[in-house]
Amino acid sequence: MSALRVSALEVTYGRRAVLRGLSLQAHDGEWIALIGPNGAGKTTVLHALAGLIRCAGSIELAGRTLDRSNRRELARQVALVAQRPVMPPQLTVSEYVLLGRTPHIAPFAGESRADRAAAAWALAQLELGAFGDRQLGTLSGGERQRVALARALAQEPLLLLLDEPTSALDLGHAQQALELIDSLRRAQHLTVLSAMHDLTLAAQYADRLALLDGGELVACAAPQQLLSAERISAHYGALVRIARSGGEVCVLPSRRGVCRAHAGVGVARLQAGGGEAIGGLR
Amino acid sequence: MSAAERLCEAEGQSPGEGAWPLSAPAQALVRARGVPRARGALIAILALGALLLGFAVGPVSIAPQAIIGSALAHLPALHLGARLSPIDEAILWQVRAPRVILGALVGAMLAAAGAAYQGVFRNPLADPYLLGVAAGAGLGATVAIAYAGASASGAALPLAAFAGALIAVAGAYALARAAARAPGGGALVLAGVAIAAFLTALQTFAQQQRSQTLHAVYAWILGGLAGAEWRSVVLVAPYIALSCAVIIAHRRMLDVLALGDEEAGALGLNVPRVRLVLIIAATAGTAAAVSVSGLIGFVGIIVPHAIRRLVSGSYRAIVPLSLVAGGGFLVAADVIARSLLAPAEVPIGVVTAVFGAPFFALVLLRTAHVEL
Numbered sequence: 001m002s003a004l005r006v007s008a009l010e011v012t013y014g015r016r017a018v019l020r021g022l023s024l025q026a027h028d029g030e031w032i033a034l035i036g037p038n039g040a041g042k043t044t045v046l047h048a049l050a051g052l053i054r055c056a057g058s059i060e061l062a063g064r065t066l067d068r069s070n071r072r073e074l075a076r077q078v079a080l081v082a083q084r085p086v087m088p089p090q091l092t093v094s095e096y097v098l099l100g101r102t103p104h105i106a107p108f109a110g111e112s113r114a115d116r117a118a119a120a121w122a123l124a125q126l127e128l129g130a131f132g133d134r135q136l137g138t139l140s141g142g143e144r145q146r147v148a149l150a151r152a153l154a155q156e157p158l159l160l161l162l163d164e165p166t167s168a169l170d171l172g173h174a175q176q177a178l179e180l181i182d183s184l185r186r187a188q189h190l191t192v193l194s195a196m197h198d199l200t201l202a203a204q205y206a207d208r209l210a211l212l213d214g215g216e217l218v219a220c221a222a223p224q225q226l227l228s229a230e231r232i233s234a235h236y237g238a239l240v241r242i243a244r245s246g247g248e249v250c251v252l253p254s255r256r257g258v259c260r261a262h263a264g265v266g267v268a269r270l271q272a273g274g275g276e277a278i279g280g281l282r
Numbered sequence: 283m284s285a286a287e288r289l290c291e292a293e294g295q296s297p298g299e300g301a302w303p304l305s306a307p308a309q310a311l312v313r314a315r316g317v318p319r320a321r322g323a324l325i326a327i328l329a330l331g332a333l334l335l336g337f338a339v340g341p342v343s344i345a346p347q348a349i350i351g352s353a354l355a356h357l358p359a360l361h362l363g364a365r366l367s368p369i370d371e372a373i374l375w376q377v378r379a380p381r382v383i384l385g386a387l388v389g390a391m392l393a394a395a396g397a398a399y400q401g402v403f404r405n406p407l408a409d410p411y412l413l414g415v416a417a418g419a420g421l422g423a424t425v426a427i428a429y430a431g432a433s434a435s436g437a438a439l440p441l442a443a444f445a446g447a448l449i450a451v452a453g454a455y456a457l458a459r460a461a462a463r464a465p466g467g468g469a470l471v472l473a474g475v476a477i478a479a480f481l482t483a484l485q486t487f488a489q490q491q492r493s494q495t496l497h498a499v500y501a502w503i504l505g506g507l508a509g510a511e512w513r514s515v516v517l518v519a520p521y522i523a524l525s526c527a528v529i530i531a532h533r534r535m536l537d538v539l540a541l542g543d544e545e546a547g548a549l550g551l552n553v554p555r556v557r558l559v560l561i562i563a564a565t566a567g568t569a570a571a572v573s574v575s576g577l578i579g580f581v582g583i584i585v586p587h588a589i590r591r592l593v594s595g596s597y598r599a600i601v602p603l604s605l606v607a608g609g610g611f612l613v614a615a616d617v618i619a620r621s622l623l624a625p626a627e628v629p630i631g632v633v634t635a636v637f638g639a640p641f642f643a644l645v646l647l648r649t650a651h652v653e654l
Contacts, residue, residue, distance in 0.1 A: 050548045075550030086542035090595020094312035095537070102538050103550035108531045111314065119312045132312050135595070155549070 003028040003191045004159055009057040011044050011215075018044050019055070019215045026208075029189040031182070032220070033196045033206035037236045040212040042195035043083075046161045049193065050080040062158055075103035079157035083164040085148040089137025093147050096136055097122055100154030122154035125184060142173035149180065153188075160185070162194035166201065174198075178205045199251040203227060211235060223249045317599045321592070325603055329386075329610025336382035336613045339621055342373055349374065381510040384518075384574065385616045386609035388507070389581055391522045391571040393608020395564035396582030397589075397600050398529045401536035402560050403467040409583040410568040413474035413561070414450035417481035419572045422446020423502050424485045428492035439502070440517065440573035446481075447569035453477045455561065470561075504629040505576030507616050518570040525567025529601055532560055536597035580634040581608055581615075584642045591649040611638070 004026040011019040019041050026032050034042040048055040051066075051074045059066045061077055068074060079100070087096065100122065101115040111119075123129055126146045131139075139147060145165065152160060165181065166174035182205055185192045196202040202209055203223035210220040213235040219226055227249050232240050243250040337349045344366065352374060354363030365371060395410035403412065411417075426432035426442035433439070457473035489499050535556050538546045543553050568582075585608040589600050615633040622628050 047544075052544060052547045071547070071552060072550035075548060078548075080545070080548035082542070082544050082548075085545060086540070088537075088540045088595055090590065091537070091540075092315065095314045095596055098312060098314050099538055099541065099549065105534075107535075110534065116312055123312060 003030070003062055004193070005058075005060040006049070007058045007060075009045070009048060009055055009059070011041075011048055011053060011055045017215060019048065022057075022212075022215075022217050024210060024217065024220060026191050026193070029185055029191060030208070031185055031192040031194070031206045032208050032210055033194050033202035034210050034212060035196055035199060035202055036212035036218075040235075041215040042212055043163055044215075045212070046080060046163050046193065046195060049159070050078055050161055051075070052080075072103045075155065077157055078159045078161065079152035079155040080161040081148045081152050081163065081165060083167060085144070085151075087136040087139075087144060087147070089135060091136050092132065093123070093128060093134050093136065093139075093150075094119065094132040096147060097128075097150045097154050100151040103155065118156060119150075119154045122150045125153055125187075126150045126180060141168050141170075142176060145169060145173070145177045146180065149177075149184070153184065158191065160190050160192045162192065164195055164197065166196070166198065174201065181205070199227060199232070200249070203249040203251070227251060314598060315594055315596060317602055318593060322599075322603060325589075325593075325607050325610075329606045329613075332610040332614040332617070333382055333386060335617050336385065337374060337378050339617050340373070340378060341624065342370065344370055344374060376512075380512045380515050381507050381616065382613055384510040384515050385507050385613040387515065387519060387522050388571040388575045388578065389585075389612025389615075390605045390609035391526065391567045392578065392582040392612070393585035393604040394526050394529050394601060395568045396608075397586035397597065397604045398532070398536070398560050398564040399582075400586055401539055401597055401600075402557050402564075403471060404540060404542070405467065405471065406587065407583070408471075409579075410564060411478075411577070411579075411582070412471065413454045413565065414478040414481060415447040415565060415568050415572060416577050417478040417485065418450025419443040419447040419569060420503055420577065421450075421481045421485040421488070423576075424488045424499050427498050427502065428488050428495045433498075440514070443502075444569045444573040447572060448565065450477055450481055451561070451565045451569075455558075501629075502576045504631050505578040506619070506627065506630045507575055508620075508627055510574070514574040518574050521570035522567050525563045525570070526605055528563035529560065529567075530605070532556065532563075533597045533601040536560075536601065540597070575630075577631070578612070578634060579631050580638050581612055584638050585611055588642060588645050591645055 004024070006022060006024040009019055009022040009024075010017065022041075022045065024032070034045060036042055044053070047053045049059060051068050051071055055068075059068070066074060066077070097119045098111055098115065101111055101118060104115060104118075105111060120129075123132060126149055128143075128146055128150055131143070131147070136144070136147070145168070160181075162181070166177055169177060178201060181192060181194075184190060192206075194202075194206070196206075199209075206223065208220055209223050209226045211218040211226060211231065218235060219231070224244070224247070227242055229240055229242050232238055232242075232251065239254040241252045241254050243252055334346050334349065338344055338346050348366060348370075351363035352366050352371065355365045356375075357363075366374065392410055396408070399408040399410055399412050400406060402408075405412075420443075422442040422445055423432075423439055425446075426439050430438060430442075432442065451474075454470065454474040454477040457477065458469040461473065462469040489496060535551060538549055538551050539553065539556065541549070546553050572578075586600055586604045589603045589607060593599050593603060612630075612634070615630055615637065618637065619628045619630045619633045622633075
């Protein structure tokens with residue numbers, strides 16, 4: 001069964017179409033990474049699914065069409081972790097994670113016992129039990145990312161949207177965060193949609209990659225099939241080599257392109273030159 | 283897994299079918315701090331002390347126990363306490379009481395509105411006058427005094443100030459809406475700056491044109507509680523009570539707003555609507571307060587910050603405690619304003635700044651570890 005079914009998603013800003021007829025399906029517990037160059041529309045997809053911007057088309061989650069006009073209902077099913085979550089420095093971790101219960105709480109009410117239990121559960125899931133009373137301002141980058149995930153998890157969503165979950169983290173913390181997301185989605189059957197820049201990490205963790213360019217979905221497939229030097233050259237304007245070993249795909253930026261660009265070779269030539277760079281370690 | 287199953291699991295009653303092992307067998311329920319009891323009680327006691335001081339201090343001093351006795355004697359059905367002499371009764375209940383109550387209402391309103399504005403705009407420099415309330419009220423009052431001959435004791439002056447304040451903020455909101463489809467904090471603040479500059483220029487022009495009323499205009503702008511009567515208390519109390527009730531009801535939503543528009547929206551909050559409701563409540567209450575007290579500065583910005591730095595960063599504590607502390611602070615400032623150079627009065631805005639600024643500097647130094 002398909003947990004998420006997005007059909008003909010369109011977003012326009014004024015007269016400019018930023019997303020054109022995007023259709024995408026994900027099954028229960030699947031992780032799809034949205035990849036594509038800057039401005040391709042990755043964040044727009046996430047914001048449209050989170051109900052933050054107006055869009056046309058239909059979104060089905062767990063067999064039901066999402067009513068995007070009901071914000072609270074939507075927020076009970078879809079959680080978003082922003083690229084750089086705003087964390088008021090004097091709030092405690094507990095208070096912050098409890099804010100994730102907002103869509104489950106009547107507008108002027110406080111948290112019930114069940115809400116507090118859900119927040120405690122979310123903290124435990126991310127091994128943050130001992131952090132409850134820490135102020136957000138005292139957390140490190142890796143801890144902040146875990147706390148943001150705990151807040152999203154306290155929302156008890158069916159669909160978790162992550163905007164560049166590792167952009168503020170070093171490699172070690174990025175791996176830890178992605179491992180956590182991976183075990184959470186397996187344990188909770190969470191469908192995950194994440195915008196990612198690092199293609200190698202995206203290929204390692206996501207089941208499928210969805211390549212966007214210019215507001216259109218170019219391809220959606222398993223990393224092994226999707227990542228090729230031609231594709232990356234055509235859509236990112238980058239020269240890369242693709243290394244494959246033991247079922248893993250590794251995207252290696254190639255220095256030769258940078259030298260050419262410095263020598264004054266235009267992007268068109270650079271893209272055309274992408275073909276020469278294929279192969280490599282293949 | 284349902285919330286109920288999670289409750290069991292979180293309390294360690296049954297591990298349930300959760301696929302993810304809990305790191306600790308029994309998880310304590312997490313909770314938001316809300317208003318911490320000890321500090322909340324201390325602030326309430328200090329504010330009550332300030333009220334008592336306001337009743338007791340003046341050219342005729344009345345002992346605190348006599349005040350409490352007289353107050354009890356006024357309660358119907360209970361035969362407690364003892365009335366004072368007729369003169370002392372009149373001084374206490376017709377002169378000092380309305381002034382103290384009005385001071386408490388205005389101080390509470392300005393501090394609560396300041397907290398609401400700081401939350402809505404996520405801007406530590408926001409105060410209740412951010413969107414042009416002060417400029418609008420100032421223009422309204424100046425026009426009433428300079429062209430209509432309104433006096434400080436008449437009913438026309440507060441009405442003109444109230445209307446001016448509301449028109450100014452409505453203008454700022456309309457301008458921001460025209461400039462951006464869903465006005466965010468930035469567009470509103472800039473629109474407020476434009477409106478305030480324009481209205482202040484008109485106010486200065488009117489003031490200079492009728493220079494014979496300069497003194498009356500200036501006295502109003504400096505603000506004060508002299509000449510407070512029960513009539514003014516009755517006039518503004520409903521606005522202030524309603525406005526404070528709305529702000530208190532939104533205290534948790536202010537915490538959600540603090541996460542930024544994007545995340546607050548993703549948590550199901552209708553950000554533009556919540557922002558508009560809070561702006562209307564804070565503005566109407568501030569306009570009512572300003573209409574009877576003039577422009578009293580500093581309370582609306584330092585009280586919420588002092589609470590934030592000394593007690594908690596959550597609006598669930600900041601809003602109610604700012605309200606209580608703001609009321610107490612303004613009553614205490616008024617006691618100083620009327621006794622320092624008695625029988626003359628020092629403008630209350632001078633007192634709030636002269637005593638408030640060093641106090642706030644001390645708070646800043648003692649809480650240097652707290653980020654804004």
